Amino acid sequence: MVENSGMRKQILDQATRLFVSRGYSSISMREIAEACGVTKAALYYHFDDKETLIMAILEGYLNEMEGLIKASRDLQGTSREKISYMVRSILIQDRKARPDPPGQPGNV
Secondary structure, three states: OOOHHHHHHHHHHHHHHHHHHHOHHHOOHHHHHHHHOOOHHHHHHHOOOHHHHHHHHHHHHHHHHHHHHHHHHHOOOOHHHHHHHHHHHHHOOOHHHOOOOOOOOOOO
């Protein structure tokens, strides 16, 4: 069984995937529950409705963008290097594929 925080993340990930691929208005809470392998009741335990779910997705995305902007501001380097890092980080959708800041571990 997936613990609550893991289930919440799974729901957010699956809902994001479905909203991106088919559009927000085309997806039902039933379809999200099915994609997660849970009942609608389990889905509603975590999110009151589809609007609450999309707001949680957007809030997470905006918090992530805020972190990327802060990281780019905190970098040592030129303004051009900071802007380049921020733009590359924002445009790369896969979080694991995001570049390390210049001069940081993992970056040659």
